Amino acid sequence: MKLASYMTRDGVSADEMADRIGDCSASAVRKWAADERLPRAEQQRRIYEVTNGEVTPNDFVLDLPVEQSSEAAA
Secondary structure (H helix, E strand, O other), rough: HHHHHHHHOOOOOHHHHHHHHHHOHHHHHHHHHOOOOOOHHHHHHHHHHOOOOOOOOHHHHHOOOOOOOOHHHH
16 A cells, blocks of 8 residues: 555544654655655655554555567567
8 A cells, every 4th residue: 555545544644654653754754655755664664564564665666667578569
């Protein structure tokens, strides 16, 4: 689950999430939720913990389009 989805579903503000994670700002949380920045490994671990495993480090991986070569499409 993406961080933004978790926060919206549970009604958690960026300020509250920053307090739960610790050692980060609400501004950083907003950037992570908007996929503008990636949290450091330790922050990803804390996010996993405070969301009871609902937001995992893999959820911060950017969704990139998969390119198909002309040979693979044939």
